[in-house]
Amino acid sequence: MDIFLQNLANGLSLGSLYALIAIGYTMVYGILRLINFAHGEIFMLGAYFLYYGVLIFNLPWWLSFIVAVILTAIAGMLTERFAYRPLRKAPRISILISAIGVSFFLQNAGIVVFSGVPKSFHRPAIFDHMFIFGNIRISSITFASIVISLIFLMGLLFIVYRTKTGLAMRAISTDIETARLMAVNVDQTISITFAIGSALAAVGGILWALKYPQIFPLMGMIPGLKAFIAAVLGGIGNIFGAMIGGFILGMAEILLVGFMPQLSGYRDAFAFLILIIILLFKPDGLMGKNVQEKV
Amino acid sequence: MKKKILFFVLMGLFILSSVVVAQDVIKIGVFEPMTGPFAVGGELSMQGYRLAQMQNPTVLGKKIELVVVDNKSDKVEAANAVSRLVNHNDVVAILGSYSSGLTIPGAEVANKAKVPMVVATATNPLVTMGKEYIYRACFIDPFQGSALAKYTYNNLGIKKAAMLVDVAQDYSVGLANFYNRTYKELGGEIVSNLKYQTGDQDFSAQMTQITSTDAGALFFPGYFGDVALIATQGRELGFKGVYMGGDTLDNPKLLEIAGEHAEGVVATTFYHPDAPAATEASQIFIDEFIKEYDEEPNAVSVMTYDAYNLLISAIEKAGSTDADAIKDALASTEDFVGAGGTITIDDMGNAIRPAVVIKVVNGEFVYEATIQP
Amino acid sequence: MTSLLKVDNITKRFGGLTAVDKFFLEINDDEIIGLIGPNGAGKTTVYNMITGIYTPTENKVYFKGEDITGLKPDKIAKKGIARTFQNIRLLENLTVLDNVMIGTHLRIKSGLFSAILRLPGYKLEEKQLHEKSIALLERVELLEFANEQAGSLPYGKQRKLEIARALATDPDLLLLDEPAAGMNPQESHELVEFIRQIKEEFGVTIFLIEHDMKVVMDICERILVLDYGKTIAEGSPAEIKNNPEVIKAYLGVDLANA
Amino acid sequence: MLEVKNLHVHYGGIHALKGINFSVPEKKIITLIGANGAGKSTTLRTICGLVDKSDGKIFYKDKDISDFETRERTLDGLVMVPEGRRIFPNLSVYENLQLGAFKRNNQKEIKSDLNWVYELFPRLKERLTQKAGTLSGGEQQMLAVGRALMSRPELLLMDEPSLGLAPLLVKEIFEIIEEINEQGTTILLIEQNAYAALNIADYAYVMETGMISLEGEGKELLKKDEVIKAYLGA
């Protein structure tokens, strides 16, 4: 029983991180229909910015955090400006290739600039604390990430459904041209979307690095892929779905290893297997709208 | 159109620049993963090569030029890279590469082209097997694996152990296999044999399971970054057993990342300054390394440092850059004094050398024991 | 004698919404039947159920006495029902000729390997399909555009091409969804003639949806009026024109006499 | 109010507009009629800046707006109801209307305009919270018009508002166009339904293969033989 509860806690903890990254992923997809393969790399940038802020510039933690999130948001906007905007009228697949290109670029530039050797990410003592309930141990980061995920989810839902910018985002996601006719500033709105998505990735990257305290230029690859799976699982483009998808995925991975340890080598395959099975029954993900073409 | 012309001109310059070569140098090729998932290995390797080159810049009266090619941590590129070194850069000999998976396709190419190669850190037995031009400075996994198993069972007296293996890494799988075999032969029991894959960073499920067993030790033959995370998460989840791993753990970064959780980690490696096998070269290496890079040396760098020097001494001994002469000189290496210890090459092309057991105590690696082959 | 198509009181619900409610229709060989009704009355849904894009929630559709409910659209096309779409669905980047030739694909007998290896059987068949398509294009006066991209044709010709493509499948029943939409009166008039002719020449039965009353009244022998998913009237053009309920729901007072 | 001078447009290799000239005086209804593919929609889209012109000039309120972005044109009161309605199907009816008023900030005025739209289209008011995609074709057209009105257009461009509508609705929509015009909005209308369009238009242009072939007052054109033959049906 203890083991089960411990695994649940582990799942919740991993799931909350997946969820946070998946939200950013899904947001960009929702607006631009672009699978932003570079999202994992943006996530990596967030962690590195904080690292340099704290270690090199000796900034206090809270300030580094803010600076890192802002810098990452700017980095996200820049990738959009230079790699995606010129392709706005191009076939969708070309933008995807561009995204892959950005991802390659950031990975390799990361290796050149930050070096390929992992860096240790020292966390403030508060995050070293483990809460112990009987035999169950839960890290303080778990609570932090769940709370932060929820806060950001609320914030995002507010922006998207309660503000004018959100209205513009939703309009752009269905029909860019008509949105222009409504005097929506398309480029600016997309920039904002990227900024928010990247800021979320930065927060995800920082929390991730707090929990798994090493950072390296390719650290975003697997979390990025998992977050992508989570986003699709929940119905890509759906913010709430991404959250649910993240938790399901985290939980599923942990429970597989927890209950069938002999299958632990299949953990990554299991994530995809769940995704495929769900898609076969719900082709648009769990919360995805069935956007069947009207005939 | 102008853009295109500019493009071709630049292209031409690059091609030209690679053709223009200085005359009186001896070229030695290095193929290492400078990008991709193993970039870390490439970087650590280069530290050793560079340091050695600085101290030993000439051979046979000529300057040594290292031609470094990136293999992108990718098998296909590894073969391309070596092929380029052999056919395009006309190197005399080759050094590399970090992991066995990358070294093997490269070694195939080099061996076929009859260009001698010295491998620094790839510990899989298949690297040199059946290839007369390939030699290695490090010991091999069967030895290391069984050495660790013996140490666990005999020296530490632990009869039940758990394993956590990276199924996507040949290094990890190979080492685990030999450890498992020897440990069982000795009478030990593997109570939990779990897996993960390169790129995984969450090991909480595995460590929860392992913690629930009565394993007295956890053997994790992975790369130091992953292991640092496993060690951290294991302690956080209450695992109290001994951590054990292979030569990849001998890296100051492990201590940095895992911090207090690395305390008590036991690993086999090639050398330690306090080990009886340490040579006078060891201390020189350590001092110079710290001076040059401002950090503690690691096992990878010391091996590439030795691999470079081993190769240079072979060329010196051969008295020429003839491939067969170098090959023969390498094959007949006996008691070569390297920074990491004394190397003698056996008839399989592998180094016969002891393994050193080290342990983390108070945030530092301390010498524990030496295991003779 | 069984009728060509029998739609037996089918109902379609989307969630709680009943799009089509107990729609009944029997079409006999050689008829031209019209289906009219306000926007959103469920006309296209009826089409989609006949052609297999939707499966009726209740009851069944019979074609030549055979139950075709729940079959996939391509199977239904093979049985002999062809259709056009309200918003033209051509294969825009392919040539006009290819569009028609793809229409003949469902009748192909040679297998894949025969096609890749260009065995004599396939070559002969390909030649026949090609000739048939050329003849069809000639008939609909599109031959001169055979090698142009279908998407680059003017709108009216695109409509025609879509009909030609449907004819290439050798249908017994042709469903036309608003063929005159976006056409001016002159074009519509030509279309009426065109439909009449192809009906004769190809021996197809026609079932069409149309808003252009002139077209419907001109061409149809029998008209059904759908409103809120329910059939509110059925009869000859004259009867429909004077049906008060139809006027109220659909035609409007003065336009009824236009 | 709007002056189009020698406008040329190329689509890929096709010369879609071959130098057209026309003007739209204030507070009038002007219509462009013509066969499919004559270039009517292209003209409208070029005026809105959705299509790039290859030559010529467009003057709006005596300003050369030829190189303005779509958004700037819309901000200045040049608003289009696009062909095929192009409402946002995933947004509610209310949100669609809000988007129409996107450029405006005066909540009070927006509110009063909303009420005006509700008056014009009582059916929209009943469906405010419904997703626009679930509306019928006619209701969607009304929403498209209503949405355009929410941006307080000075010049309203309408691209085939009667396309695909049942006869009863066609009549209704033309009545509404007239009403909007009476409230002071200038209208440039493209229609397939030449009869209805010419009936309400003050002035009309007939387009053929990228050029203007005929022009005149709406009711007069109705009587011209070539118009009757080509566009009204014999």
Add this chain to the structure above:
Amino acid sequence: MSKTKKQLLTTGALILLGICILWAQSNFNNYTLRILNLSAIYAILGVSLNLIFGFTGQFSLGHAGFMAIGAYTTSLLIIPKYYKEMTFLIEPLIWPFSVLQLPFIVALLLGGLFAAIFAIIIGLPVLRLRGDYLGIATLGFAEIIRVIANNIPQITNGALGLKGIPAYTNLWWTLGFTVFTIFVIKRLIASSYGRALMAIRENEIAAEAIGVSLTYHKVMSFTVSAFFAGIGGGLLASLLTTIDPRAFMFVMTFNILIVVVIGGLGSITGTVIAAFLFNFMLEYLRPIEQGFDLGFISFPEIPGLRMVTFSLALLVVIIYNQNGLMGKLEFTWQGLFDFIDRIKNPKNSDEKGVS
């Protein structure tokens, strides 16, 4: 131009290619030959991916998985017995692979066949998905195949991989199969079945309404594509002489995808050009990071700079050629002659250009 003339020209070109291969095999060094071989294998993979993606319009990201199946099947069937005994350290290889040793061509075709069978099994359920969802599902299957390969050492030798694969691959094999792949896929595209595939790409609803069975055609296209991917994998294995599951990560699929898109989606010619460009560019960029001296200015050595430059070049290429280098254009003899004509008589072409 008459059909016979075209056929004559094609035959001539093939003979010329043969002579070139003959010449290249004995005159080029192994490095150049290796890159040429690799490019040809990429061309096979790219052209096959183009069938499912460019011509059928189905976003498939599973190519690495099919390559893996082909590579493992081929390798297991050609590795000599003693090598198998030596390399399978963890668990011995299962029967019948442990005893089988077949000729290369048979092994290659069986590799392709296995991949094709797998494609049918995967394709039947998955090809109902659309767009990005199909992409992620196929990517998932490829990753699942890789993870399984890691976990069944009795067949794949796990992460240790297969070693000692005989190096049969040479230009005859790779370019021969490139020609064969192009031949089959071009024929398929130009047949009634090919038109049906393009119909699906253009508009699924319309295609289905005119009797094109979506399931049959999509699965067919997927299967043919997988067959050639399997063969490409087999050739790659024999070129490298060693494989392990890491070689078939999703990055491999991305590389092939890049080749297809850069070449022009739906253009076989473009894919082939891009395959060669991709590999030669990667190699030609190497001097960048080695540091070089141009006499007047010298650049320091910066490891990793090559990949940075490569990804930037990729971005530039895609931004300036949004539809790929060739768009949807194909090489034809007619086109070549027209082109030569235009160069010879520039005036002529100007007049033509306007019309």
